[in-house]
Amino acid sequence: MKLYYSPGACSLAVHIALREVGAAFELIQVDLRTHTTETGGSFLDVSPRGYVPLLELGDGSRHAEGAALLQYVADLDPARALIGPPGSRQRLAVVEWLTFISTELHKGFSPWLWHKETAESTRKAVLAKLATRFAELDAVLARSDFLAGGYSVADAYGFTILNWAHLLGVPLMAYPHLQAWMARVAARAPVQAALRAEGLLA
Template identity: 70%
Template sequence: MKLYFAPGACSMAIHIALRETGVAFEAHQVDLATHTLTEGGGSYFEISPRGYVPLLEFDDGSRQTEGSALLQYLADLDPAQALIGAPASRRRLGVTQWLSFVSTELHKTFSPWLWHKETADSTKRDAKLKLAARFADMDSHLATREFLAGDYSVADAYGFTIVNWSNFLGIPLSDFPHLRAWMDRVSARPAVQQALRAEGLLKD
């Protein structure tokens, strides 16, 4: 299996899940500014016509995208399904609910609006206000639990990856102590540390 990723991008959630489940994979870095492969310089569009990450290439050569779908697939590779829960269980409902929340309420509020210099200031302000409201919701939720859906899950890997963008964009989390504590708990996991280090985001 091959993972195509960009450091710190949403693909990091897939990177974390691969390491959590122990699935063997090769990591191939993509420069999203030029849509080229870091090693060899080939065009990433030849691999992914949409040009974005993550992308998983399977041993038969087939390729799949879309982070929340890939996270569910990877979680199911573990026979115990510890990162997602059994089909039709309340645990799985809780995890997939949070995957949807992160995808629609966080991911698509951060991106593309806050990453592009040409975005109007008024749009950036509205996006930051919406994020603050969602962070407050998460902070309240995490006041009484360690992780988003009870035990640690792929939803935490995805949520951590996206909320971590606040560090790149200079968005403070000082008003959300429970959210910050959750970020610290997720960050401390060995698989997360390994992914951060492999992507050059954590120095020894």
């Protein structure tokens, strides 16, 4: 498999998941500003959408959308420890969190907070909405170490997106349980390995 990624982007979640399940894969870095790969090729020739993550399977097929890829990668582990078996409450909870992170967090941060041209009124509205979501997560994580009970691909995705708060200067001090969860996820060996491979950790 090949994972097209950009350091610290949402592709980090899939990168973490691949390491968690012990998959064999190749990393191909993409410059999202120029839409070129590390070898100088056009990423738009690989993926017309122009964004990561993109996972190329052994048969040459290419697949996008982080929440979908996380479910696929989690199923590579026969025990399905990161997602739960089909039809289980565990799987329902994990997929529910993946959807929440995708729509309520990921699309809150991006594109609005990444672009300097975003109107200040829009920025304030986005930050207010995110604050309500952070509070909800903090309450959940006051009762549980991880989002869906045990560690899952939802935690890898949530960690990746919430990590943007540090990069964008969005304060999380008011959410101690959320911060503790971030630290728990960050301490995992596969997470450390992914961060190091992407140049995000010394």
